[in-house]
Amino acid sequence: MQLKSTIMDKAQMGRSIHRMAHEIIEQNRGLEKIRLVGIRSRGVPLAHRLSEYLRLIEGQDIPVGILDITLYRDDLSTISHQPVIRGSELGFEIEDAVIVLVDDVLYTGRTVRAAIDALLDFGRPRQIQLAVLIDRGHRELPIKADYVGKNVPTSREEIIKVEFEETDGADFVHILVQ
Amino acid sequence: MTTLIKNGNVYLNGKFQTRDILIKKEKIQKIARHLPEKADRVIDASGKHIFPGFVDLHVHLRDPGQTYKEDIVSGTRAAAHGGFTSLCAMPNTDPVVDNIATVDYIQRRAKDLGSAKVYVIGAMTKKSEGLEISEMATMKSGGIVAVSDDGGCVQNAKLMLNCIRYATNFGLPLVVHAEDYNLAGKGQIHGGKVSSRLGLTGLPSLAEEVIVSRDIMLAENNDARLHIAHISTARSIEMVRQARERGAKISSEVTPHHLILTEEACLSFDTNTKMKPPLRTEEDRLACLEALRDGTIDCIATDHASHADFEKVREFDHAPFGIIGLETAFSALYHHLVKPGLLSLERLAEALTDAPARVLDLPPAMLKAGLPADLTIIDLEQQTHFSPENILSKSKNTPWLDQKLWGKVLYTFLDGRITWEDPDAQIS
Amino acid sequence: MEATPQFLGRNMYGLEDYSADEIMYILEASKAMKEINLRQYKKIPTLRGKTVCTLFIEDSTRTRMSFELAAKRLSADVVSFAASISSLQKGESLQDTIYTLGAMGIDLYCIRHSSPGSPQLVHKYSQKPVINGGDGRHAHPTQALLDIFSIWEHVGNLKGLKVTIVGDILNSRVVRSNLIGMKKLGMDVTICGPRTLMPPNMDKLFGCRVQYELREALRDADIVMGLRMQFERMTEGLFPSLEEYSKHYALTQETIKFAKSDALIMHPGPMNRGIEILPEIADSKQSIIVEQVANGVAVRMALMFLILGGKL
Numbered sequence: 019m020q021l022k023s024t025i026m027d028k029a030q031m032g033r034s035i036h037r038m039a040h041e042i043i044e045q046n047r048g049l050e051k052i053r054l055v056g057i058r059s060r061g062v063p064l065a066h067r068l069s070e071y072l073r074l075i076e077g078q079d080i081p082v083g084i085l086d087i088t089l090y091r092d093d094l095s096t097i098s099h100q101p102v103i104r105g106s107e108l109g110f111e112i113e114d115a116v117i118v119l120v121d122d123v124l125y126t127g128r129t130v131r132a133a134i135d136a137l138l139d140f141g142r143p144r145q146i147q148l149a150v151l152i153d154r155g156h157r158e159l160p161i162k163a164d165y166v167g168k169n170v171p172t173s174r175e176e177i178i179k180v181e182f183e184e185t186d187g188a189d190f191v192h193i194l195v196q
Numbered sequence: 197m198t199t200l201i202k203n204g205n206v207y208l209n210g211k212f213q214t215r216d217i218l219i220k221k222e223k224i225q226k227i228a229r230h231l232p233e234k235a236d237r238v239i240d241a242s243g244k245h246i247f248p249g250f251v252d253l254h255v256h257l258r259d260p261g262q263t264y265k266e267d268i269v270s271g272t273r274a275a276a277h278g279g280f281t282s283l284c285a286m287p288n289t290d291p292v293v294d295n296i297a298t299v300d301y302i303q304r305r306a307k308d309l310g311s312a313k314v315y316v317i318g319a320m321t322k323k324s325e326g327l328e329i330s331e332m333a334t335m336k337s338g339g340i341v342a343v344s345d346d347g348g349c350v351q352n353a354k355l356m357l358n359c360i361r362y363a364t365n366f367g368l369p370l371v372v373h374a375e376d377y378n379l380a381g382k383g384q385i386h387g388g389k390v391s392s393r394l395g396l397t398g399l400p401s402l403a404e405e406v407i408v409s410r411d412i413m414l415a416e417n418n419d420a421r422l423h424i425a426h427i428s429t430a431r432s433i434e435m436v437r438q439a440r441e442r443g444a445k446i447s448s449e450v451t452p453h454h455l456i457l458t459e460e461a462c463l464s465f466d467t468n469t470k471m472k473p474p475l476r477t478e479e480d481r482l483a484c485l486e487a488l489r490d491g492t493i494d495c496i497a498t499d500h501a502s503h504a505d506f507e508k509v510r511e512f513d514h515a516p517f518g519i520i521g522l523e524t525a526f527s528a529l530y531h532h533l534v535k536p537g538l539l540s541l542e543r544l545a546e547a548l549t550d551a552p553a554r555v556l557d558l559p560p561a562m563l564k565a566g567l568p569a570d571l572t573i574i575d576l577e578q579q580t581h582f583s584p585e586n587i588l589s590k591s592k593n594t595p596w597l598d599q600k601l602w603g604k605v606l607y608t609f610l611d612g613r614i615t616w617e618d619p620d621a622q623i624s
Numbered sequence: 625m626e627a628t629p630q631f632l633g634r635n636m637y638g639l640e641d642y643s644a645d646e647i648m649y650i651l652e653a654s655k656a657m658k659e660i661n662l663r664q665y666k667k668i669p670t671l672r673g674k675t676v677c678t679l680f681i682e683d684s685t686r687t688r689m690s691f692e693l694a695a696k697r698l699s700a701d702v703v704s705f706a707a708s709i710s711s712l713q714k715g716e717s718l719q720d721t722i723y724t725l726g727a728m729g730i731d732l733y734c735i736r737h738s739s740p741g742s743p744q745l746v747h748k749y750s751q752k753p754v755i756n757g758g759d760g761r762h763a764h765p766t767q768a769l770l771d772i773f774s775i776w777e778h779v780g781n782l783k784g785l786k787v788t789i790v791g792d793i794l795n796s797r798v799v800r801s802n803l804i805g806m807k808k809l810g811m812d813v814t815i816c817g818p819r820t821l822m823p824p825n826m827d828k829l830f831g832c833r834v835q836y837e838l839r840e841a842l843r844d845a846d847i848v849m850g851l852r853m854q855f856e857r858m859t860e861g862l863f864p865s866l867e868e869y870s871k872h873y874a875l876t877q878e879t880i881k882f883a884k885s886d887a888l889i890m891h892p893g894p895m896n897r898g899i900e901i902l903p904e905i906a907d908s909k910q911s912i913i914v915e916q917v918a919n920g921v922a923v924r925m926a927l928m929f930l931i932l933g934g935k936l
Contacts, residue, residue, distance in 0.1 A: 086656070089656075089660075089668045089669075089670040089698075089929065090668065090669060090670070103652075103653050103656045103929070104652075104656065105655060105656035105659055106656075106659070135669065136668075139660075139663065139665050139667075139668065140663065141664075387824070388824065388825065389824075389825045389828070389829055391823070392823040392824055392825050392826060392829055393800070393829050394740050394741070394762050395740050395760055395761025395762040395763070395797055395800060396740050396760070396761070396762070398823075465740065465741030465744050465745075506717065509719070510717060510718060510719065510745070511718060511737065511739030511741070511742045511745060512739055512740055512741045512742075513738075513739045513740065513760065514739060
């Protein structure tokens with residue numbers, strides 16, 4: 019695996035996430051019913067960042083839940099490694115809430131499909147929205163993000179790697195090639 | 197017809213010596229260092245070992261009655277494949293050999309169709325039920341060599357005493373399968389570490405030892421000849437040793453599996469490790485080996501007990517007891533005991549030939565001019581692959597299934613006639 | 625990334641084949657499964673399209689229900705085969721039964737059988753993964769896992785915990801599996817029962833303590849587990865009467881005092897109230913007997929998921 023290019027650094031990531039936070043407020047006209055739900059594993063730090071910006075902008079604490087979608091994947095029989103289940107920790111009722119699902123990269127759309135399924139097993143939210151840092155195209159399902167940090171056209175051979183200080187030691191978005 | 201076997205390592209007078217053997221018709225005519233190469237058939241046995249035909253005191257031929265497991269033809273062919281030329285058939289057939297007609301049937305059939313000499317052991321009690329003494333004297337006149345309720349055991353001490361007295365009256369040795377039914381219960385494997393571990397019901401050593409102790413006392417009191425079949429525990433052996441030191445006429449045999457395997461083999465749940473008596477502890481195994489070396493145990497017997505696949509390949513506690521042994525006996529013992537230096541080849545030869553013959557007064561099993569040409573030629577430098585296809589017994593229930601063991605029987609001669617010839621062996 | 629244990633396609637014959645890390649991993653997965661069991665909608669699509677067969681040649685309604693519920697909550701299809709209604713009694717062998725079931729496309733077998741080693745046979749005939757739901761007196765690994773899971777949930781750190789198991793040790797597969805699992809996780813186990821119901825060599829085989837006196841066995845225990853006393857043992861001459869057994873080996877308010885005051889009370893069920901355990905103990909605040917049953921479903925879900933959750 020080789021580094022092809024770096025798409026975002028710390029500053030760029032910060033600006034994008036900041037902008038996405040503004041868009042969330044704008045789109046929902048306030049944060050009354052908004053709940054952030056990060057998809058394990060890189061969706062979780064991103065959701066926390068969004069929550070931080072929302073607090074800075076609006077002065078409200080928006081709770082962040084964690085969603086583990088391992089049990090909802092449709093590729094269990096094709097993945098070659100043992101899936102790790104660490105469980106979901108929502109910590110709030112989703113009944114009638116407006117859920118913003120958060121993930122680092124939107125690609126085929128299958129992860130988001132699984133996440134929606136998983137989420138609906140917890141109750142019936144009023145609305146589900148989707149926020150991603152990178153949209154790299156190649157959708158296999160009719161899924162679209164409501165908030166996008168950056169659109170990055172890629173080939174299928176490339177791998178987008180998003181790193182966060184909390185989990186990886188530094189903020190970066192890289193493109194890798196085999 | 198004459199056959200000349202040249203340059204073999206011949207087991208003579210307790211040791212292996214290079215000799216030529218000339219067979220004429222059914223007898224050995226001459227054994228000498230260099231015999232002229234004038235014979236109808238010449239076998240070059242250079243580097244090979246020549247043993248008197250092996251003798252097995254303990255075989256279940258399953259004929260009559262359970263011929264889907266084995267019959268006299270397949271059983272004696274298996275014997276020939278294993279180097280055996282004489283065997284004793286146990287009476288637990290269907291019907292039980294407790295009458296002269298069945299004795300006669302087995303003898304006639306073996307004579308007509310068999311690949312080994314078959315000596316019949318008659319039942320000790322009627323139907324081997326342990327209730328009434330069988331017609332031992334009548335069967336003796338029909339040719340039985342001993343009486344036994346093998347597979348079962350007379351539980352009533354008073355009846356056993358009577359059997360001992362009655363058999364002795366007619367000069368018949370008694371062969372005892374020592375098992376106290378109450379102590380044995382529904383035991384599946386040796387009552388010890390492995391049974392505790394696997395939750396299988398145990399067959400305690402005591403179930404054997406209590407009967408060995410009882411029968412030695414009963415036999416000794418009546419100066420009877422008692423042979424303990426498939427002895428398996430250190431304490432049984434100790435009792436036999438002490439009785440012999442006192443001069444009692446007690447003999448015993450041990451099976452290859454009790455000399456080689458222990459209860460640990462049962463951890464695999466392989467039903468081919470399930471037999472009676474069960475595979476015991478390592479201490480018991482070592483005691484068996486030591487007693488075989490020093491002669492406390494007279495001989496080796498296979499307890500060849502065939503069971504069909506559909507009976508044996510199933511849940512452990514529903515599978516029957518017993519394994520086949522005629523074909524694997526020599527190779528298993530050579531491979532696991534002689535080759536690693538735990539047993540001399542000479543002692544192994546003795547324990548498979550004349551020693552068992554003496555126990556039940558069978559004709560001598562030795563190589564000597566004038567005696568029947570019963571012998572086997574074995575290559576110790578080759579391995580035998582015990583695959584199901586290579587096993588001649590009707591059943592394949594052996595713990596050595598699919599294994600390759602050192603020692604290969606190339607030829608077996610019975611009364612001068614070849615009863616087994618390895619496909620790779622060369623006759624010139 | 626930490627190395628995750630591999631479970632795909634493996635058999636669960638007994639806990640001896642699994643390391644301490646692997647057992648802990650199963651417990652972690654069970655926790656995630658338990659969360660699902662507490663939801664309003666107790667079903668997830670994970671094993672959609674897979675077929676799980678519960679093969680019960682020995683009757684056990686509770687364990688079978690637990691396995692079936694576990695499979696169903698994961699959206700697997702479940703076929704169940706019980707000997708009492710089957711052709712096994714008409715003489716069809718286990719081998720033929722498995723060949724027949726195999727033709728129906730089973731992905732995983734959960735078997736209960738009175739013969740030790742039969743799960744291995746099922747695997748041999750089917751070439752599919754097998755979970756042992758109890759084979760004779762040999763092993764019952766899912767029961768041990770749920771027992772350990774229940775303890776872990778309550779106590780957290782398992783290392784050094786003192787566990788006392790009381791009753792018919794001889795006939796208990798639950799004890800054998802628990803001994804293996806608990807030992808691997810560093811727990812300190814004492815087994816107790818009358819000598820006639822105690823197989824030889826247990827201490828050497830399993831590294832546990834053997835006690836014949838109940839009060840001595842219970843001293844300072846963190847966990848106390850009672851075992852079912854079966855009436856049949858009486859006719860086998862292993863003890864004279866249930867009353868006498870109860871007098872010496874029952875968990876009562878008096879005997880339980882010897883354990884720690886906050887000791888957890890467990891029982892694999894079904895219980896004989898008044899014989900091996902008195903109702904006031906079984907229903908006490910310290911009793912987690914009912915939780916054990918609930919946890920059984922979660923643990924079995926976790927195992928099924930791990931074994932089927934990937935390439936086979």
